[in-house]
Amino acid sequence: MGMVIGLYELLEKIGKKRRTNDKIEALRQNDCLALRIILQGAFDPNVEWLLPEGIPPYTPNELVDQEHVLRKEADKIRYFVKGFHDNLPQAKREMMFVELLERVAPNDAKLLCSIKDKKMPFPGITLEQIKEGLPGLIP
DSSP states (O other), X not given: OOOOOOHHHHHHHHHHOSSHHHHHHHHHHTOOHHHHXXXXXXXXXXXXXXXXXXXXXXXXXXXXXXXXXXXXXXGGGGGGBTTTSTTSOHHHHHHHHHHHHHHSOHHHHHHHHHHHTTOOSOTTOOHXXXXXXXXXXXX
């Protein structure tokens, strides 16, 4: 088993592909729960983040090879969006988000901060491609 490619690196690679069909194929080949959660967080209008805009103060993780962490913990994102744990105190929610940012690889932390503000850091990936590559994911 080789090194796990982080979701940031994966999306960056997909975004750099020239042909739309290659991007769609790459989305299909790399389909996993973590990728779906990230793409929904960025693109799905029904996903409403319960966190303030901008990048919270956090200390980027200095350990190497932490790319697997976000893949494993992507389901924790439900604590930060509307409809799952709405009664969680806001201070606790924000603290949990910072803790997650500090556990994942530095690039994955940047990715989380982007999608939380509904921005995809890679302009090469469009909603149309996601809808075609992963049908039914985003309304």
